Amino acid sequence: MDTSQGAARAAIDPARFAQLTQQLSLGAVEFKETSGSTNAELADLASRGLAGHLSVYYTEHQQAGKGRLGRAWVTPSGSSITVSVMMAPGASVPTEALSWYTMLAALAWSRAAERVAKVPVRIKWPNDLLAGEFKICGILAQMVPAGSGYGVVVGTGMNVDQSREELPVPTATSPRLASTHAIDRTQLLAEYLKELVNLDRGFRQVSGSVQVPAAGIRGQVPARNGQRKTGHPGPRGAGRIPRRLNPGSHRSPAGA
Numbered sequence: 515m516d517t518s519q520g521a522a523r524a525a526i527d528p529a530r531f532a533q534l535t536q537q538l539s540l541g542a543v544e545f546k547e548t549s550g551s552t553n554a555e556l557a558d559l560a561s562r563g564l565a566g567h568l569s570v571y572y573t574e575h576q577q578a579g580k581g582r583l584g585r586a587w588v589t590p591s592g593s594s595i596t597v598s599v600m601m602a603p604g605a606s607v608p609t610e611a612l613s614w615y616t617m618l619a620a621l622a623w624s625r626a627a628e629r630v631a632k633v634p635v636r637i638k639w640p641n642d643l644l645a646g647e648f649k650i651c652g653i654l655a656q657m658v659p660a661g662s663g664y665g666v667v668v669g670t671g672m673n674v675d676q677s678r679e680e681l682p683v684p685t686a687t688s689p690r691l692a693s694t695h696a697i698d699r700t701q702l703l704a705e706y707l708k709e710l711v712n713l714d715r716g717f718r719q720v721s722g723s724v725q726v727p728a729a730g731i732r733g734q735v736p737a738r739n740g741q742r743k744t745g746h747p748g749p750r751g752a753g754r755i756p757r758r759l760n761p762g763s764h765r766s767p768a769g770a
Contacts, residue, residue: 523592523675525574527700534704538711541569541600548591549573552598553669557658560665565600567665568711572597572703576671590680594688595672595703599710600658602665603718609657611722612666616641616655618717619668622709623651627672630702631689643672648687672706674699 528545535543542565549555552571559565575591601615623643624635633645643651651672657664673681673688674697681688689697713730720726 524699525592526572526595526703530700531704534701535707538707539568540707540711541566543569544571546571546573548575548577549596550577551669552576552596553654553656553667556598556600556669557656557667560600560602560658560660560667566660567600567602567604568714569600570597570707571599590676592699593673593675593680595670595674595699595706597703597706598667598669599707600660600665600667601714602660602663603714603722604661605663606718607722609664611724612657612664613655614717614722614724615666615668615714616653618713619653619655619670619710620651622706622713623670623672625709626702626705627651627689630705631674631693631697632695633689633693645687645689645692647685648692649673649685650687650689650692670706672702674702 526545532543542559544556544559544565546552546555549571552573556565556569556571559569559571565571573596576596599619601612603612617637617640620637620641620643624637627633627635627643627645627650633650635643635645635650638644638649641653641655642649651670654669654671655666656669657666659665673686675690676686676688678691689695713728716728716730720728
């Protein structure tokens with residue numbers, strides 16, 4: 515994969531990122547210029563008690579990530595957003611409900627991409643995001659010990675500035691190819707976390723129940739066929755989270 519364009523790309527600005535997210539009450543925030551795997555490194559921090567709920571770990575260049583079927587997931591430096599978030603809601607959310615964070619991350623990314631990148635995005639159940647018929651983002655979630663219980667590390671790979679030649683498979687795309695707008699990766703990452711924090715708040719308020727309307731869903735939830743469908747309406751336009759996602763790990767980085 516050609517990574518020669520990476521040096522010319524605007525880097526994510528940690529100082530500006532901190533300003534954009536200062537109201538979100540995030541946990542520890544770690545940035546690495548190069549990472550083997552953001553999921554593995556955040557999970558290691560969590561195992562040592564150094565990363566709690568809403569801790570964030572992101573990198574400009576992931577070198578040893580894994581996608582579906584164990585495929586290597588390597589991103590050209592500065593071309594995408596590779597970020598992992600620790601979701602450890604505690605006793606308010608039962609362990610069997612933690613896998614729903616995959617769906618919440620997908621919904622958060624779909625909103626952020628549409629708002630910042632101006633790219634219409636749809637969710638392909640349960641862990642891919644598509645622009646048109648092409649994959650733009652994928653999710654890898656893994657359960658990890660957290661205190662006396664468990665949490666889940668939700669890793670996502672959002673393609674942003676790849677050229678056609680840099681994408682790993684013909685079925686992938688990036689906002690650079692799908693949109694006429696310049697993409698601010700710092701803003702896009704901050705917007706994703708804003709949406710995820712809001713969805714997490716609503717999810718915890720209903721104790722991770724899939725049978726109670728969750729704030730922030732706004733009546734639309736992902737469906738199996740990749741389209742959105744209207745959920746059962748709840749108070750103030752909230753919808754019900756779909757019931758079909760089983761607990762466990764789900765893997766699908768963008769293009770993998």
